[in-house]
Amino acid sequence: MAREKADFFIQRLRSYYGEPTTALEYSSPFQLLLAVILSAQTTDKQVNKVTPRLFAQYPTPEKLAAAHPDELEKLIRGIGLFRNKARALINTAQMLLRDFNGQVPGSREELMSLPGVGRKSANVVLAVAFARASFPVDTHVFRVSRRLGLSQGQTPEQVEKDVTAIYPEKEWIKFHHLLISHGREICKARRPLCSRCPVQKECPSSIAV
DNA sequence: AACTCGGGGCA
DNA sequence: TGCCCAGAGTT
Numbered sequence: 001m002a003r004e005k006a007d008f009f010i011q012r013l014r015s016y017y018g019e020p021t022t023a024l025e026y027s028s029p030f031q032l033l034l035a036v037i038l039s040a041q042t043t044d045k046q047v048n049k050v051t052p053r054l055f056a057q058y059p060t061p062e063k064l065a066a067a068h069p070d071e072l073e074k075l076i077r078g079i080g081l082f083r084n085k086a087r088a089l090i091n092t093a094q095m096l097l098r099d100f101n102g103q104v105p106g107s108r109e110e111l112m113s114l115p116g117v118g119r120k121s122a123n124v125v126l127a128v129a130f131a132r133a134s135f136p137v138d139t140h141v142f143r144v145s146r147r148l149g150l151s152q153g154q155t156p157e158q159v160e161k162d163v164t165a166i167y168p169e170k171e172w173i174k175f176h177h178l179l180i181s182h183g184r185e186i187c188k189a190r191r192p193l194c195s196r197c198p199v200q201k202e203c204p205s206s207i208a209v
Numbered sequence: 210a211a212c213t214c215g216g217g218g219c220a
Numbered sequence: 221t222g223c224c225c226a227g228a229g230t231t
Contacts, residue, residue, distance in 0.1 A: 046226095
């Protein structure tokens with residue numbers, strides 16, 4: 001039931017938004033982890049501006065763990081919260097070496113123990129690098145999923161459980177960017193543009209126009 | 210659950 | 221300028 005409803009929304013939203021315009025650029029679990037830490041409270045597009053230099057200058061946990069905070073800050077300046085993120089990157093690299101043999105861990109608990117990695121970021125790494133069914137729930141996914149009636153959860157964890165159940169394994173990724181695009185362009189937190197919405201008729205939360 | 214952090218995008 | 225966030229950490 002929920003699956004059929006979600007499939008319908010996917011089909012309609014995909015024809016409206018098309019393929020994702022931006023996505024995190026990386027080529028290893030380590031790089032993905034760094035890009036995910038940087039992506040908090042900003043966009044993939046912004047992150048992709050700094051990751052090429054970041055990856056070139058700090059290709060390994062060893063190099064990043066020994067980075068000078070000031071130089072790292074300069075390198076990632078241009079995205080939001082760069083001071084916090086520079087600290088998080090260095091501390092995460094040190095923790096990878098100390099606790100995880102220099103490897104990116106594969107459980108949610110271990111990932112969330114890393115500085116700068118919350119539940120949403122941990123789920124991105126789990127889903128993309130480890131093919132685990134764990135839907136990353138950001139503010140857009142949370143709001144749009146509830147409005148479309150795919151979940152009635154009151155917390156991000158409850159919404160994550162519902163949406164993950166609808167799309168097991170890696171299929172979530174086909175849906176994720178659509179929820180985010182929709183949340184950003186039409187289904188906005190304040191004053192959603194329901195009159196332009198491609199699924200207005202089928203949306204249980206649509207505002208009559 | 211509410212609050213803080215704190216920089217880029219945009220009207 | 222002022223207002224709004226594609227979160228995480230702390231209380």
